Amino acid sequence: MSFVPGQPVTAVVQRIEIQKLCQGENLILGFSIGGGIDQDPGQNPFSEDKSDKGIYVTRITPGGPAEVAGLRIGDKIMQVNGWDMTMVTHDQARKKLTKKREDVVRLLITRKSLEEAVKHSKGSHPRQ
Amino acid sequence: MDTESTYSGYSHYSGRSRGSHRHGERSRDRHKSRSKDSRSEKSVTINTLPAEPLLGDSSLRGEKVQDDNWGETTTAITGTSEHSLSQEDIVRITKDLEDSVGLDCRHYVTRSIAVILGLLVFFTPLAFLVLPHILWPEKLQSCGTACEGLFISVAFKLLILLLAVWALFFRPARAGLPRAFVFRILLAVLVLLFVISYWLFYSVRILDSQDENYQGIVQYAVSLVDALLFIHYLAVVLLELRQLQPCYSVCVTRATDGETRHYNLGQLSIQRAALAVIEHYYCDFPIHNPALLSASKSRAAKHLAGLKVYNVDGPGNNASAGIAQSQSRAMIAAAARRRDTSHNELYYEEAEHERRVRKRRARLVVAVEEAFTHIKRMQEEEPKKAPGDVMDPREAAQAIFPSMARALQKYLRTTKQQHCHSMESIQQHLAFCITNNLTPKAFLESYLTPGPTLQYGKDHWLGRRWTLISEASVTSGLKDGSIFLLKCVDFSLVVTTRKIPYVQMSEEYIDPKSHKFVLRLQSETSV
Numbered sequence: 001m002s003f004v005p006g007q008p009v010t011a012v013v014q015r016i017e018i019q020k021l022c023q024g025e026n027l028i029l030g031f032s033i034g035g036g037i038d039q040d041p042g043q044n045p046f047s048e049d050k051s052d053k054g055i056y057v058t059r060i061t062p063g064g065p066a067e068v069a070g071l072r073i074g075d076k077i078m079q080v081n082g083w084d085m086t087m088v089t090h091d092q093a094r095k096k097l098t099k100k101r102e103d104v105v106r107l108l109i110t111r112k113s114l115e116e117a118v119k120h121s122k123g124s125h126p127r128q
Numbered sequence: 129m130d131t132e133s134t135y136s137g138y139s140h141y142s143g144r145s146r147g148s149h150r151h152g153e154r155s156r157d158r159h160k161s162r163s164k165d166s167r168s169e170k171s172v173t174i175n176t177l178p179a180e181p182l183l184g185d186s187s188l189r190g191e192k193v194q195d196d197n198w199g200e201t202t203t204a205i206t207g208t209s210e211h212s213l214s215q216e217d218i219v220r221i222t223k224d225l226e227d228s229v230g231l232d233c234r235h236y237v238t239r240s241i242a243v244i245l246g247l248l249v250f251f252t253p254l255a256f257l258v259l260p261h262i263l264w265p266e267k268l269q270s271c272g273t274a275c276e277g278l279f280i281s282v283a284f285k286l287l288i289l290l291l292a293v294w295a296l297f298f299r300p301a302r303a304g305l306p307r308a309f310v311f312r313i314l315l316a317v318l319v320l321l322f323v324i325s326y327w328l329f330y331s332v333r334i335l336d337s338q339d340e341n342y343q344g345i346v347q348y349a350v351s352l353v354d355a356l357l358f359i360h361y362l363a364v365v366l367l368e369l370r371q372l373q374p375c376y377s378v379c380v381t382r383a384t385d386g387e388t389r390h391y392n393l394g395q396l397s398i399q400r401a402a403l404a405v406i407e408h409y410y411c412d413f414p415i416h417n418p419a420l421l422s423a424s425k426s427r428a429a430k431h432l433a434g435l436k437v438y439n440v441d442g443p444g445n446n447a448s449a450g451i452a453q454s455q456s457r458a459m460i461a462a463a464a465r466r467r468d469t470s471h472n473e474l475y476y477e478e479a480e481h482e483r484r485v486r487k488r489r490a491r492l493v494v495a496v497e498e499a500f501t502h503i504k505r506m507q508e509e510e511p512k513k514a515p516g517d518v519m520d521p522r523e524a525a526q527a528i529f530p531s532m533a534r535a536l537q538k539y540l541r542t543t544k545q546q547h548c549h550s551m552e553s554i555q556q557h558l559a560f561c562i563t564n565n566l567t568p569k570a571f572l573e574s575y576l577t578p579g580p581t582l583q584y585g586k587d588h589w590l591g592r593r594w595t596l597i598s599e600a601s602v603t604s605g606l607k608d609g610s611i612f613l614l615k616c617v618d619f620s621l622v623v624t625t626r627k628i629p630y631v632q633m634s635e636e637y638i639d640p641k642s643h644k645f646v647l648r649l650q651s652e653t654s655v
Contacts, residue, residue: 032654039651058652090651097655 030064036090046074079108256349414578419544495535525559
């Protein structure tokens with residue numbers, strides 16, 4: 001999940017679609033994010049590479065829309081509704097997730113286990 | 129420009145020894161006589177060689193002719209003698225003669241009372257010690273060692289008391305105030321009562337009964353001197369120390385042009401506060417320049433000039449007061465409605481004046497710098513030049529003065545300061561600057577900005593008479609919100625008082641080890 005400057009970022013991603021839940025006058029997604037290019041990457045417990053300044057999921061509300069949709073703690077969010085999340089500040093990420101006009105967010109997330117799963121499947125199913 | 133013609137002949141008295149009556153304690157009449165001298169100097173102008181007046185002969189006749197010559201022909205010497213008196217000066221002289229008699233009398237009385245009291249206080253202990261020896265010498269016990277030791281202590285304490293009283297009370301008076309000092313009178317009464325009570329006790333218990341115990345008498349005298357020293361300490365605290373701590377903030381405004389300053393004063397009576405304000409005035413306020421006020425007066429006249437009030441109802445109307453009021457109201461309303469372009473004129477006039485002043489100033493600075501390059505200090509090791517070449521500061525000033533005189537005169541005229549500086553004073557200042565190695569910029573400083581009143585020649589401030597106008601009694605103390613006026617002949621100062629607020633301060637302790645910081649990063653936002 002680390003990137004080499006100048007090279008395109010490649011990752012195995014999973015699409016997750018979360019319906020926003022209407023709670024009072026707020027639309028909530030049910031998870032918390034951390035990270036961003038203005039934050040300290042060394043304190044991120046979920047990242048493999050401690051210089052990764054991407055947006056990570058740090059908490060999931062149990063039973064909330066995010067958990068229902070399949071988001072897991074420690075996921076790195078690569079895209080939100082087509083907006084890139086790998087090189088944004090924390091506040092920009094928050095804004096892209098909490099737009100009032102949208103009631104569904106389509107995320108592209110990546111996690112370590114996805115990589116493993118692809119490697120295993122590649123290994124067990126050689127190309128025919 | 130009429131005003132300049134009456135103020136001719138400033139500072140042209142040479143050889144008048146002002147310090148001749150500096151001795152003695154007659155300070156107040158010294159001040160008075162000095163003021164009278166200067167007043168007469170101001171009114172009777174006698175121009176003698178080599179002094180050269182700023183405005184030459186034209187001043188006598190009070191004409192409007194400006195003497196433009198001193199800038200170009202500075203080597204010309206006018207050797208005429210003139211007498212000129214103006215109406216203002218005559219009034220001033222007569223007022224002086226009337227008032228000076230009364231005040232001198234009061235001053236003599238005060239001085240004599242002070243001296244008598246001082247002598248009484250000084251000789252009382254000595255009298256206590258000496259009288260038993262004179263009146264009943266045979267009955268008196270001889271003085272032992274302890275008793276003689278007390279003699280030394282009496283002697284030194286009296287000496288200290290003498291010096292202390294001289295230091296505190298016998299200083300030259302700074303000013304003549306309208307009323308007496310309340311504290312001084314209180315102290316004098318206290319001392320008098322004290323000494324009288326000691327004498328009473330002495331005469332009843334010692335003289336009448338002819339006490340033989342001489343040591344007791346000596347100790348009694350020593351206790352008197354101790355108590356006098358303590359009264360002197362009380363005097364120091366009341367007269368000097370009490371007003372040192374600032375308590376009030378006074379705001380002093382000059383009525384003619386609005387110059388304002390703020391000072392901190394302690395707890396003083398109104399007359400002493402007025403004296404402190406006047407002393408600050410002489411040091412801080414720029415000199416009062418009547419020539420700068422004429423513009424606003426002419427504008428004020430123009431405002432009302434265009435309107436005339438006609439009484440259409442005819443004479444014989446009973447409500448005359450009502451008519452006057454309605455007339456003035458009508459004038460105010462009409463003036464407000466009239467399309468007045470005087471603000472335009474003011475703006476352009478001021479811009480033009482500013483430009484002119486800056487141009488003249490630039491020329492002046494260049495001329496002075498160039499003039500200063502013509503002379504240099506002679507070094508000791510240079511080969512001796514001919515005596516004709518070597519000049520003392522005054523001659524050097526006279527040599528370079530003509531090259532800058534014209535530019536300086538034009539500048540002073542533009543800024544309306546020409547009556548403050550006579551040619552003599554300018555040359556003196558130039559000689560002073562040359563002697564002390566001042567740069568051209570330092571020389572020009574006193575001409576470019578109007579300085580405090582004391583900077584100018586003595587006749588600008590010597591012998592000024594101030595009148596204190598106050599609703600509260602002048603010996604009462606300053607209070608928050610007290611207002612008084614100090615009137616001089618040309619202008620007045622308005623003084624308002626405000627109490628310095630009581631400050632309640634609390635402390636907060638910060639442990640130096642408590643300064644700890646963490647990076648404010650990895651914030652978590654829930655969405």
